[in-house]
Amino acid sequence: MPDASAEYSIDPAQPAEEIGPQEVGTAGMGPWRLAMRRLRRNKVALAFLALFFVIVGACMAAPLYSKYVADIGPNKNNLTGKVERGGKQVDIVTPDGTPVGPGLSNRYLLGADANGRDVAVRLLYGGRNSLFIGFTAALITTLFAVSLGLMAGYSRGVPDTLIRSTFDILWSFPVLLFAIALGTALAIGGLNLGPIHIEGGSLWIPTLVIGLVYIPYLGRPVRGQVLALREREFVQAAEAQGMGTLRIMFGEILPNIASTILVFSTLIIANNILTEAALSFLGAGVQPPNPSWGTLIAQGVDRLVTAPHLAIVPGIAIVLTVLSLNVFGDGLRDALDPRAKLRLR
Amino acid sequence: MKFDRYVPEGGHDVSRLLKAGFAALVLVIASLSIAACGDDGGGGGGGEGKTGGTIKIGHTSMPDYLDPALSFTVDGWQAELQAYPGLLTFPHKSGPEGAEPVPGLAEDMPDISADGKTYRLKLRKNLKFSDGSPIKASDFKKSIERMLAQDSQGASFYTGIVGGEEYLKTKKGGVTGIEPNDQTGEITIKLTEPRGSFTYELAIPFSAIVPGDTPAKNMTKNPPPGAGRYVIRNVRINRGYEMVKNPNFSKSLEGTAVDAGKADKFDVGIYGSEANQVTRITRNELDFMVDNPPADRVADLKAKYEGKRFRQFPTPSTFYFFLNTETPPFDNLKVRQAVNYAIDPDAINRVQGGVIAPQNTFLPQAVPGYKDWPDLYPHDVNKAKQLIKEAGADGDKVTVWGNPESPTKETVEYYADVLNDIGLNAEVKIIAASTYFTTVGDRSTKAQTGWYNWFQDYPHPADYIDVLENPDNVKATGNNNVQYNVKDKELARKINAAAAEPELTDAVKKQWADLDREIQEKAYGAIYGTRKQTTFFSDRMDFENCRGDEYAVGTHDWAEFCLK
Numbered sequence: 001m002p003d004a005s006a007e008y009s010i011d012p013a014q015p016a017e018e019i020g021p022q023e024v025g026t027a028g029m030g031p032w033r034l035a036m037r038r039l040r041r042n043k044v045a046l047a048f049l050a051l052f053f054v055i056v057g058a059c060m061a062a063p064l065y066s067k068y069v070a071d072i073g074p075n076k077n078n079l080t081g082k083v084e085r086g087g088k089q090v091d092i093v094t095p096d097g098t099p100v101g102p103g104l105s106n107r108y109l110l111g112a113d114a115n116g117r118d119v120a121v122r123l124l125y126g127g128r129n130s131l132f133i134g135f136t137a138a139l140i141t142t143l144f145a146v147s148l149g150l151m152a153g154y155s156r157g158v159p160d161t162l163i164r165s166t167f168d169i170l171w172s173f174p175v176l177l178f179a180i181a182l183g184t185a186l187a188i189g190g191l192n193l194g195p196i197h198i199e200g201g202s203l204w205i206p207t208l209v210i211g212l213v214y215i216p217y218l219g220r221p222v223r224g225q226v227l228a229l230r231e232r233e234f235v236q237a238a239e240a241q242g243m244g245t246l247r248i249m250f251g252e253i254l255p256n257i258a259s260t261i262l263v264f265s266t267l268i269i270a271n272n273i274l275t276e277a278a279l280s281f282l283g284a285g286v287q288p289p290n291p292s293w294g295t296l297i298a299q300g301v302d303r304l305v306t307a308p309h310l311a312i313v314p315g316i317a318i319v320l321t322v323l324s325l326n327v328f329g330d331g332l333r334d335a336l337d338p339r340a341k342l343r344l345r
Numbered sequence: 346m347k348f349d350r351y352v353p354e355g356g357h358d359v360s361r362l363l364k365a366g367f368a369a370l371v372l373v374i375a376s377l378s379i380a381a382c383g384d385d386g387g388g389g390g391g392g393e394g395k396t397g398g399t400i401k402i403g404h405t406s407m408p409d410y411l412d413p414a415l416s417f418t419v420d421g422w423q424a425e426l427q428a429y430p431g432l433l434t435f436p437h438k439s440g441p442e443g444a445e446p447v448p449g450l451a452e453d454m455p456d457i458s459a460d461g462k463t464y465r466l467k468l469r470k471n472l473k474f475s476d477g478s479p480i481k482a483s484d485f486k487k488s489i490e491r492m493l494a495q496d497s498q499g500a501s502f503y504t505g506i507v508g509g510e511e512y513l514k515t516k517k518g519g520v521t522g523i524e525p526n527d528q529t530g531e532i533t534i535k536l537t538e539p540r541g542s543f544t545y546e547l548a549i550p551f552s553a554i555v556p557g558d559t560p561a562k563n564m565t566k567n568p569p570p571g572a573g574r575y576v577i578r579n580v581r582i583n584r585g586y587e588m589v590k591n592p593n594f595s596k597s598l599e600g601t602a603v604d605a606g607k608a609d610k611f612d613v614g615i616y617g618s619e620a621n622q623v624t625r626i627t628r629n630e631l632d633f634m635v636d637n638p639p640a641d642r643v644a645d646l647k648a649k650y651e652g653k654r655f656r657q658f659p660t661p662s663t664f665y666f667f668l669n670t671e672t673p674p675f676d677n678l679k680v681r682q683a684v685n686y687a688i689d690p691d692a693i694n695r696v697q698g699g700v701i702a703p704q705n706t707f708l709p710q711a712v713p714g715y716k717d718w719p720d721l722y723p724h725d726v727n728k729a730k731q732l733i734k735e736a737g738a739d740g741d742k743v744t745v746w747g748n749p750e751s752p753t754k755e756t757v758e759y760y761a762d763v764l765n766d767i768g769l770n771a772e773v774k775i776i777a778a779s780t781y782f783t784t785v786g787d788r789s790t791k792a793q794t795g796w797y798n799w800f801q802d803y804p805h806p807a808d809y810i811d812v813l814e815n816p817d818n819v820k821a822t823g824n825n826n827v828q829y830n831v832k833d834k835e836l837a838r839k840i841n842a843a844a845a846e847p848e849l850t851d852a853v854k855k856q857w858a859d860l861d862r863e864i865q866e867k868a869y870g871a872i873y874g875t876r877k878q879t880t881f882f883s884d885r886m887d888f889e890n891c892r893g894d895e896y897a898v899g900t901h902d903w904a905e906f907c908l909k
Binding site: 075076077079080093094095096097098114115116187188199200201283287288289299301302303304305306307 | 618619620639640641642643644645689691692694695696697698699749751752754755758759761762763765772773774775776
């Protein structure tokens with residue numbers, strides 16, 4: 001992930017001549033309102049945002065689909081049952097282990113997996129899990145990265161050295177290998193940290209692992225921006241007025257790096273969904289029988305010849321979700337970047 | 346022995362890491378065009394076949410160990426049976442002919458005393474290890490001590506030797522019941538009680554002779570010298586190894602049962618997924634895969650290659666879910682019975698790709714003592730639910746153990762769903778295949794229930810019932826009896842009595858059959874079937890003459906393999 005501290009910032013302290021001429025009819029508008037105005041004009045970004053909401057909505061409706069349409073739970077095995085295909089009752093899983101494929105019916109719309117589970121139901125429930133991990137891990141990353149980045153950049157000295165070194169150490173591990181190592185260890189033994197006890201099969205394990213490994217990727221640019229901002233006049237003015245450290249950090253500096261955080265967060269969510277899929281595919285993420293898009297692909301790979309839909313359908317879901325987040329994230333970056341004003345003229 | 350995998354200390358399970366890469370390869374499979382054929386029936390091949398050449402063999406993951414003292418899997422034994430003969434050995438022949446031990450490094454079969462407690466053997470003359478060093482009688486004693494010193498899973502076969510049990514516990518004083526004479530080559534083995542299966546146990550790799558100074562530690566990375574026709578070398582953990590003809594093969598072993606092996610070399614690789622191996626075999630880049638092809642390929646392979654490159658055959662094996670009687674709720678007979686009622690062999694057969702033949706007995710059909718008992722637990726989910734309620738186990742938490750290999754994972758997911766259906770609160774725990782059996786075989790793990798299978802080490806009921814169910818065989822680690830039914834002293838007494846019988850007479854077979862029934866009644870496991878194994882060869886291999894399948898020990902005998 002590139003260091004976006006220079007690319008994605010809205011810096012109110014930036015000299016006017018560096019920002020460029022004002023947009024027509026925008027005099028007096030705040031940076032957020034300007035950004036919204038630019039975003040509204042970016043139809044592609046909005047279309048992909050809508051697509052993302054459709055995906056999220058469908059996944060949130062998984063219990064309804066499961067109960068009222070498919071009539072089967074996400075983990076319910078049905079190996080000896082039958083389903084209608086072309087007016088005939090066929091085995092959901094044949095005696096030689098071949099699952100039924102997609103068909104136009106309420107039940108098993110996208111076919112069955114090797115355990116006779118409804119792929120459509122598992123796809124939606126898997127999406128819930130993947131999105132939960134993507135969002136929650138991004139929240140964890142943002143929370144820790146921003147707090148630590150602010151603390152390091154504003155305090156400098158020993159805290160900065162400690163935090164920066166920790167970031168550097170975490171950064172030095174290849175992120176996927178680091179996540180696999182952590183995920184595998186925690187998936188087996190669970191997490192027992194003082195009063196915190198999380199079972200190995202919990203969704204919180206991959207969530208925490210992914211949230212942790214990406215902290216430096218946001219923390220470092222945040223620290224870089226804070227280092228620059230703390231030398232600006234508005235910070236010195238706040239100090240001169242006798243404002244406390246925390247108030248300066250969170251009341252003065254944080255709003256000035258909010259755009260960076262916002263843009264990074266959308267991209268991190270997309271990245272988290274991909275990382276979750278990779279971890280689950282390799283067995284270090286969501287644990288069976290819980291579905292996630294990664295676990296669904298992993299299950300499908302072994303049956304690519306006779307049931308390619310098992311891997312292709314969740315693969316498409318991941319592509320669409322990540323694409324929609326990335327395109328929207330790009331749109332958001334353009335909207336929040338003052339240099340993008342040139343395009344609005 | 347079982348099917349499982351190896352992961353080195355501090356290492357990664359390569360199968361996971363490679364999975365992504367192999368997924369892409371699998372995509373290519375759909376475009377392959379393959380020839381069609383018929384069926385031939387019969388086992389092994391058994392013809393002469395060509396000698397020489399290199400045969401490429403595929404594993405999905407690294408075998409558990411390549412150290413004869415430790416390996417207890419089909420994957421490990423298929424190589425070790427070629428490299429590490431014991432005093433006795435199994436003939437390299439398919440079917441029943443290969444099931445009865447014959448002299449290996451010993452000149453003759455053991456001279457057994459009238460009370461069945463003393464075995465006398467004599468080493469052949471001028472025997473050499475593959476490194477050229479001479480084999481001494483004392484090497485046998487030290488090899489058994491080395492195996493016990495490592496708390497091997499095979500230890501229970503030899504704790505009946507005088508001093509064996511004590512040595513296993515203390516690791517001191519040596520196994521006093523083995524008296525070697527290096528001058529004459531004579532070896533006397535004294536047992537505490539007679540043991541009818543002991544001649545078989547002198548033929549399996551756990552009692553293979555390795556140099557006496559071999560360290561008592563896992564030597565997988567650098568396997569110790571043996572006296573077999575082949576030498577295992579160049580072991581690259583999670584990547585593969587080679588097996589080449591022994592340059593110092595003893596002249597006194599020429600023409601004996603140990604002197605077998607047509608190929609010059611076996612190039613054994615770890616390929617990460619069964620699907621990848623199928624692709625390579627169809628392209629003739631690989632000659633044989635140890636594991637079965639993935640379920641979704643079987644129908645296609647059957648249609649195209651059956652009788653020419655592909656065949657399935659029944660194995661003497663038992664597949665079941667273990668039920669740990671030391672941990673609630675499986676300390677309750679009603680819960681164990683409920684599980685037996687709840688599982689559906691037909692469903693399990695489907696989830697395992699049609700390779701399971703339903704079986705309700707612990708002993709498979711090919712093993713003496715098998716009796717076609719009526720099924721005590723016909724599939725009845727309502728009955729199972731009722732038993733769970735009666736036991737007061739509704740909502741009890743259960744962890745179902747399994748590993749990520751297919752179809753193990755799918756099967757335990759099915760099993761967990763069944764347990765949830767009948768009122769338990771089950772979740773799945775998946776751990777690396779390489780460490781699976783040692784983990785659940787560690788008593789302190791308290792693994793409640795999960796996947797288990799057993800392929801025979803030798804065709805004797807003791808290899809199933811004594812090894813897997815005898816309460817006296819429960820130790821701290823390395824357990825094969827993961828039912829941990831230690832409180833059942835009566836069962837232990839009966840198994841010990843049957844195991845002590847020197848001959849498998851009809852009366853003794855009935856003893857074993859009755860024990861089989863008692864184990865079913867006590868529901869110490871949830872037995873569901875026996876598995877078919879596959880021979881799938883490349884076009885380079887001589888399928889007609891050299892299949893080496895239906896081998897009594899380890900499903901396939903590589904010594905029989907040959908190229909066209």
